[in-house]
Amino acid sequence: MEQISNGIYKLTIPTPFLVGPVNTYLIEGDSLTLVDVGPNTVEAWEETKAQLQQVNKKVEDIENIILTHHHPDHIGMIEKFLPFATVYAHRKVKPWITKDKQFLFNALQFYEELYTSHGVPDAFITNMLEKKESYMNFSSIGRVDVEIKEGSRLHFLREWSVIETPGHAQSHISLYRKSDGVLIAGDHLIDHISSNAIIEPTYEGEKKRAEPLLDYRRSLQKCLDMKVAYSGHGAEIDNIDELIKKRINEQDKKAMQFKKMLSDKPKTCFELCMEKYHYIYEKQPDLTFSETLGHLDLLQSRKEIKQNVINGLIYYSQ
Numbered sequence: 001m002e003q004i005s006n007g008i009y010k011l012t013i014p015t016p017f018l019v020g021p022v023n024t025y026l027i028e029g030d031s032l033t034l035v036d037v038g039p040n041t042v043e044a045w046e047e048t049k050a051q052l053q054q055v056n057k058k059v060e061d062i063e064n065i066i067l068t069h070h071h072p073d074h075i076g077m078i079e080k081f082l083p084f085a086t087v088y089a090h091r092k093v094k095p096w097i098t099k100d101k102q103f104l105f106n107a108l109q110f111y112e113e114l115y116t117s118h119g120v121p122d123a124f125i126t127n128m129l130e131k132k133e134s135y136m137n138f139s140s141i142g143r144v145d146v147e148i149k150e151g152s153r154l155h156f157l158r159e160w161s162v163i164e165t166p167g168h169a170q171s172h173i174s175l176y177r178k179s180d181g182v183l184i185a186g187d188h189l190i191d192h193i194s195s196n197a198i199i200e201p202t203y204e205g206e207k208k209r210a211e212p213l214l215d216y217r218r219s220l221q222k223c224l225d226m227k228v229a230y231s232g233h234g235a236e237i238d239n240i241d242e243l244i245k246k247r248i249n250e251q252d253k254k255a256m257q258f259k260k261m262l263s264d265k266p267k268t269c270f271e272l273c274m275e276k277y278h279y280i281y282e283k284q285p286d287l288t289f290s291e292t293l294g295h296l297d298l299l300q301s302r303k304e305i306k307q308n309v310i311n312g313l314i315y316y317s318q
């Protein structure tokens, strides 16, 4: 536990994931708030209790939980806080945190159809879907008591406002304190790794999947003038401007690499994914697939490439 600013404490909680520990933030205000809760593991729970104790706080003292997005490293332990706290999150956290059966069934079907149409072989699809399901096991079942969205004000954190930052997750929100330019950024901005813009299934009322990399770039633009970001992973970021420009440049460069790969013949998203991510795609098929499709979305939005459907498969070409 580390006090990082007046009334804001950072807890660093272990996760079983490649990304490493997750940061959750305790904020003192009219009442006590915790932003994100960590994964549903014994280690994370013990560590949370121990770090709260360092500032003489207990889990029971936390009256408000704000969730930045629905990933298990951020919401997993929610069940432990439910008896004492009101949960604030974007409406798109809801079907994940409640483990809505119909939504999850539709989500798996969405991914199966998406992967198939982009040329992913069946054996890989099975593996990718299993991974997605087992990832969910690091989340307990929770609820969202109050839905928050762009511009929402919280009566217990009067200086802060909610900004929607979709991209890494469609449910992603960040908290911004204008008076000193502080952003609690979740996984929207991470210093040591670039956040993946993950392809997500459609939500209620949506006919078309989102284009997460395009959303992510718009959400990055929103944060250009902010001063310091407290991230969901790793160190705080005090050169937000520079980091955002770096991320956008990296994406532009990567998009051009994909475009170049299409100079000889039309290819599917999965063919491009294998070509670009040789060995990594076997270990992280879903992340590399999202990364590839995201950049193809970007190129298509700029009309730099086009797509054709041949025998049910989507091919991209220059």
Ligand SMILES: [Zn+2]
Binding pocket: 069, 071, 168, 169, 187
């Ligand atoms: Zn995340």
Ligand SMILES: [Zn+2]
Binding pocket: 019, 022, 071, 073, 074, 187, 232, 233
């Ligand atoms: Zn995370």
